[in-house]
Amino acid sequence: MIQQYDNHSLGNVHNTVITEGKTGWRRLLSFLGPAYLVSVGYMDPGNWATDLAAGSQFGYRLIWVLLLSNMIALLLQNLAVRLGIVRGLDLAQASKRTYPRFINFCLYILAQIAIIACDLAEIIGMAIGLNLLFGLPLIWGVSITLFDTLLLLFLLNKGMRKLEGFIISLIFIVGLAFLVQMFIVQPSVIDIAKGFIPTKLNNTSLYIAIGIIGATVMPHNLYLHSSLVQTRKIDRSEEGIKSAIRYNFWDTTIALNLAFFVNAAILILAASAFFGRGYHEVAEIQDAHKLLTNIFGKLAPALFAIALIAAGQSSTVTGTLAGQIIMEGHLNLRIAPWLRRLLTRLLAIIPAFFTILHFGEEGLGKLLILSQVILSLQLGFAIIPLIHFTSDKKRMGNFATKLPLRILAWIFATLIVGLNVRLVIQEIATWAAASPGSANLVHYVISPIAVAVGLLLVYVFIRPILYKHTSQKIYVPHGIAEVLDNLDAVSYNNIGITIDFSKNDQDTIRHALMQGGKKAHYNLIHVVETAGARYYGKQVMDSETQSDVDNLEKYIATLIKLGYKAEAKIGYGGPATSIAQIVKDTKIDFLVMGSHGHKALKDLIFGTTVDSVRHKVNVPVLVVKPQKN
Structure with missing residues (x-):
C-alpha cells in the first residue's frame, strides 16, 4: 500500500492544479509546468561560465559531456518525480523520516549553503547582465537584485500556474536569444555532429568536464521537483499514479532537452565565435560579451546580455521555492516566503559586495566558479538518499525503481560524486599552494571540514541500508x-x-x-497612531486623538441604545502592541478584528496588524474580511 502524509510540501499550492476530467492535449498541458521551473537551474549563470570555457578552449569536442550531463539529469529528476507522486513527499520530507534529527539539521545546513551559492550565481549573472546591457556599475546591479523579493511575493500570490507562465516566458526569451545568435555566428554543423562522439579527456578538459557536470546537475532541483509535482491533483489509484508519472516524464524530457539546447548553444557560440578565431581563454562572461561586440557588432552581445538577465531572474524565483521546501522538510520550520527570500538574498549579496570592493569586478568570475564548487559538495547528499527512497519496495510498492534503472542510477551517482570529490580536492590543493597564509587555513580549517562532510556522506549512504524499514518519528509543522x-x-x-x-x-x-449577543460585554478598541501618540502616549490630546475619542463614543452610544453593554478603550502608538495590552488588561476572552484587505506590496508598506496581534494574544481572534460592494 502506498503511504501518504498530510504535511504537504508547499501547502499553499498543493493539489491546486486540476488534471482529472481532461483528455488528450488538455490533460498533457495540465501536467506541463513543474519541470520548466526546474529546468532554469540547468541554464543559470553558473552553467554559462563552464560552457564558455569549454567552447573557447576545446571547440565542439565537449558537447558529448553536456549530453551525458543531460541524461544523468533526466534520470535523477524522474526519480524525484516518482518520489513526489507516489509517496506524496518531497526529498527533504523523506529524509526527515529516515535520518535522525541531528543528521537532518546537518543536511539542511548543507542544502541551505548550496542554495545561497546558487543564489550568488544568479546575483552575479543578473548584475553582469545589467552592466553589459545598460552600463550599470556592478555594485549597483548587485544592489538592485535585492528587490526581486517583491517580484517573487507578487508571483506567489498569483498562484502556481501564473508563476509557471512567468518562468516559461523567461525560458522562451533565453532560447530565442540563442537561436538568433546561432544564425549570426553560423556554426559548422559537421563539427557540431562530431562533438557528440566521446573523446579522451586530458587534465584540463577533465577539469572543465567536471565543472559542466557539477554545474548542470544541481541538488536543489531534486528537492524542488519532488515538491512541484504535488501541485497537480491526481487520482490516487494505481492507474492514476502511473498516468501522472507518465505525463510528468514527458514534461521533464521536454523541459530538460530545452535546457540542453541552451547550454549547447552557449558552448557552440563560444566554439564558433572564439575557438575558431584563436581566442582560447574566454571564461569570463564580460570577456565573451566584449569579443562578441568586436566580432559581430551590437545585436549578438545585446541578445547575450538579455538572455543572461532572464536566466538569472528565473533561477532566483525557483531557488526561493527550493529554500522553502528544504526548511519545511528538514526542520519543520515554516516562515513567510518573502522573509525567507530576503534572508537568502542578503546572505548571498554580502560575499558579492565584499568581492567587488576588495578584488574588483574581475573577482566576480572567480566567485562564480567557487559557487559551483560549493554546489558540487551538496550533490551526493541529495542523490544518494533519492536513490535509496525510490528503491524502497515497502514504501514505493509497485512503483519502486526496477533493478536495471537502479544500477544505472548508482553508476551515475558514483560518477557525479567521484568527479565532484576530485574537483573539490583539486580546488583545495590549489588554495593551499596559493600562499603560506592560505595553506594554514586549508590545513587547519578547510580540510577538517571536508573530512567531516565526507564522513557525513558515508553515513547518509549506509544508514538506509542498515535500518531499511525503520522510520524516524514524524514531526509536522502543525502537529x-x-x-x-x-x-x-x-x-x-x-x-x-x-x-x-x-x-x-x-x-x-x-x-x-453574533458571537456574544446581549449577554456579553463589548470593548470597542481604537489605537491612535499619530507621532505624538507614539511619543507621549496617554498625555497626548491632539485634534486627531480628540476626533477619534468622539467617534468612538458615538459607536458606544448607538450600541447602548440598542440594548448592548459597551465601553470604549483607547490605545496609543503601535497598533499590535497596544491592542494586545488592552486585551490583557481588560481580560478580553474573544477578539474580533477587521482585515484591511491589503495584499503583497501593501502588506510590506502598511504592515500586517492582524498577524502581529494573533501572535501577541492568547485568546481566539476572529478576522472579518471587508465585503466588496
Whole structure:
C-alpha cells in the first residue's frame, strides 16, 4: 500500500492544479509546468561560465559531456518525480523520516549553503547582465537584485500556474536569444555532429568536464521537483499514479532537452565565435560579451546580455521555492516566503559586495566558479538518499525503481560524486599552494571540514541500508490531529472589537454581536497612531486623538441604545502592541478584528496588524474580511 502524509510540501499550492476530467492535449498541458521551473537551474549563470570555457578552449569536442550531463539529469529528476507522486513527499520530507534529527539539521545546513551559492550565481549573472546591457556599475546591479523579493511575493500570490507562465516566458526569451545568435555566428554543423562522439579527456578538459557536470546537475532541483509535482491533483489509484508519472516524464524530457539546447548553444557560440578565431581563454562572461561586440557588432552581445538577465531572474524565483521546501522538510520550520527570500538574498549579496570592493569586478568570475564548487559538495547528499527512497519496495510498492534503472542510477551517482570529490580536492590543493597564509587555513580549517562532510556522506549512504524499514518519528509543522471528544458550544462574556473608523467597522461590530449577543460585554478598541501618540502616549490630546475619542463614543452610544453593554478603550502608538495590552488588561476572552484587505506590496508598506496581534494574544481572534460592494 502506498503511504501518504498530510504535511504537504508547499501547502499553499498543493493539489491546486486540476488534471482529472481532461483528455488528450488538455490533460498533457495540465501536467506541463513543474519541470520548466526546474529546468532554469540547468541554464543559470553558473552553467554559462563552464560552457564558455569549454567552447573557447576545446571547440565542439565537449558537447558529448553536456549530453551525458543531460541524461544523468533526466534520470535523477524522474526519480524525484516518482518520489513526489507516489509517496506524496518531497526529498527533504523523506529524509526527515529516515535520518535522525541531528543528521537532518546537518543536511539542511548543507542544502541551505548550496542554495545561497546558487543564489550568488544568479546575483552575479543578473548584475553582469545589467552592466553589459545598460552600463550599470556592478555594485549597483548587485544592489538592485535585492528587490526581486517583491517580484517573487507578487508571483506567489498569483498562484502556481501564473508563476509557471512567468518562468516559461523567461525560458522562451533565453532560447530565442540563442537561436538568433546561432544564425549570426553560423556554426559548422559537421563539427557540431562530431562533438557528440566521446573523446579522451586530458587534465584540463577533465577539469572543465567536471565543472559542466557539477554545474548542470544541481541538488536543489531534486528537492524542488519532488515538491512541484504535488501541485497537480491526481487520482490516487494505481492507474492514476502511473498516468501522472507518465505525463510528468514527458514534461521533464521536454523541459530538460530545452535546457540542453541552451547550454549547447552557449558552448557552440563560444566554439564558433572564439575557438575558431584563436581566442582560447574566454571564461569570463564580460570577456565573451566584449569579443562578441568586436566580432559581430551590437545585436549578438545585446541578445547575450538579455538572455543572461532572464536566466538569472528565473533561477532566483525557483531557488526561493527550493529554500522553502528544504526548511519545511528538514526542520519543520515554516516562515513567510518573502522573509525567507530576503534572508537568502542578503546572505548571498554580502560575499558579492565584499568581492567587488576588495578584488574588483574581475573577482566576480572567480566567485562564480567557487559557487559551483560549493554546489558540487551538496550533490551526493541529495542523490544518494533519492536513490535509496525510490528503491524502497515497502514504501514505493509497485512503483519502486526496477533493478536495471537502479544500477544505472548508482553508476551515475558514483560518477557525479567521484568527479565532484576530485574537483573539490583539486580546488583545495590549489588554495593551499596559493600562499603560506592560505595553506594554514586549508590545513587547519578547510580540510577538517571536508573530512567531516565526507564522513557525513558515508553515513547518509549506509544508514538506509542498515535500518531499511525503520522510520524516524514524524514531526509536522502543525502537529498531529487530536481526537475530537468535546464540541460543546463556547460562550464569550468579554468581547473586544477593533475599530478603525472605516466602512469595515459595521461588518466587524455585526460579527462580534453574533458571537456574544446581549449577554456579553463589548470593548470597542481604537489605537491612535499619530507621532505624538507614539511619543507621549496617554498625555497626548491632539485634534486627531480628540476626533477619534468622539467617534468612538458615538459607536458606544448607538450600541447602548440598542440594548448592548459597551465601553470604549483607547490605545496609543503601535497598533499590535497596544491592542494586545488592552486585551490583557481588560481580560478580553474573544477578539474580533477587521482585515484591511491589503495584499503583497501593501502588506510590506502598511504592515500586517492582524498577524502581529494573533501572535501577541492568547485568546481566539476572529478576522472579518471587508465585503466588496
